[in-house]
Amino acid sequence: DAGVTQSPTHLIKTRGQQVTLRCSPKSGHDTVSWYQQALGQGPQFIFQYYEEEERQRGNFPDRFSGHQFPNYSSELNVNALLLGDSALYLCASSLEIWPQSIYGYTFGSGTRLTVV
């Protein structure tokens, strides 16, 4: 059973460019959340998608946007990249009924984005 798949694994971009990161959720999961993890810090919530809509958003600027497709996969887009956007971007999938269910987040291995 495939877990959460993220692509690419590593990426180098130049300041001002735009980037798209991709995530395929665990089979059977319908909700996708994105987290940003700066070096030495815990993951920070960016937003969550359910039924192809952004359901909740953390404290991130509008440069960060996303999309969820009918097959539940998701994309994270970041425009006008800043050096401070360099981080590990984690995708987590879950069931909508969580946390009432016994299942928590399942995380992917992340995309390491470096902005130069």
Added chain:
Amino acid sequence: DAKTTQPTSMDCAEGRAANLPCNHSTISGNEYVYWYRQIHSQGPQYIIHGLKNNETNEMASLIITEDRKSSTLILPHATLRDTAVYYCIVRVTGNQFYFGTGTSLTVIP
């Protein structure tokens, strides 16, 4: 306001029990506490979760105080492979979950 407070780092001898504390004094009555760990900047891995009763699974035990303001994750027989950053997680609002900075556990041979 920190939603969870954990020690920055801890050491544990191999084969001994590792006890990782977490304070979550603002947790709501129906909110679960989750523990995850992260090894070498891989994606965080689920360990255990609980509401108010103590929980045990094949990986760990979770002890939650009666007032639910703190909890302790117990790894009963720590191995070198348990060296990781351990996160105690609670829900902030809606679907937003707070990770904090976690505890870096080093298991020493």
